[in-house]
């Protein structure tokens with residue numbers, strides 16, 4: 001049942017392709033059949049504003065908490081600074097006078113389009129998971145490969161980590177693909193890569209995280225300059241598949257009740273090397289994944305309140321009594337902290353009795369020492385402040 005029983009326009013407007021609506025609003029974004037990035041029509045920047053055709057949404061990383069996120073109607077409200085009814089008028093014209101039969105028909109068509117979009121998204125997800133599984137099958141154990149040299153280059157030596165976790169493997173000829181307009185994808189490099197398996201909640205592989213290796217570089221990672229953006233490089237690390245809610249599980253000792261989650265592979269391994277607690281160590285892939293969706297609105301940017309409606313977000317397994325999120329140094333530590341806080345609070349709601357901490361990246365220090373200066377998260381701690 002529609003929330004607007006006598007107006008077909010909200011459903012119709014939100015079933016319109018986001019890229020088409022962005023064109024109507026004359027937003028200048030880059031090319032790409034699925035994702036497009038460019039400056040935000042409200043706050044500028046270079047590539048903080050993005051459209052996702054598959055999910056039919058937009059997001060400005062900067063205005064995210066100020067209306068800069070959502071579907072087609074939200075986009076009109078955001079760019080034109082108008083109300084919901086005004087956005088509908090602008091996009092669809094005035095509310096039509098329709099008979100109940102006409103109304104039902106228009107509603108049905110809009111629902112059909114939405115369902116087709118959802119089906120396409122599900123198909124895309126299944127294909128991406130299939131691609132990730134093929135890459136995993138094509139990879140070999142990390143022992144005796146460039147993965148060991150790469151990790152040593154990152155300060156994680158053989159002596160520190162005598163056995164490389166099985167979650168890390170090696171691919172000799174990993175293809176680096178970039179989006180190539182409507183045509184799809186184009187290969188710009190093929191070479192050795194560290195492959196990390198991302199397991200979903202049910203323990204099956206849903207994505208792979210790859211780091212392209214170049215041992216001639218100081219950091220051991222490949223450098224791929226972008227001809228289209230002088231001075232910028234393509235990222236040396238990429239994730240393929242469905243990572244949401246998943247983690248790279250390095251070690252899960254029998255009987256462990258403590259789970260340590262870091263954002264990066266190297267950070268998490270560093271914490272694991274320093275372990276004296278017999279804890280489990282999982283890499284959360286990225287901050288957004290560790291946090292899940294958060295509540296937005298005035299004063300909530302740094303509040304770290306999880307949106308419990310996010311059914312796909314990462315939640316630790318039932319055996320976890322203590323959850324420790326390792327915080328990396330970041331350009332915006334308040335925002336990082338808010339994200340980690342949201343993830344910890346979500347876990348506390350989902351797993352009653354669980355206790356959570358956020359600790360700074362130990363960088364070779366003993367995690368037990370870090371824990372002595374611990375800050376325990378109070379699940380009832382709320383509020384927050386404005387940006």
Ligand SMILES: [Zn+2]
Nearest residue numbers: 040043060063
């Ligand atoms: Zn913005």
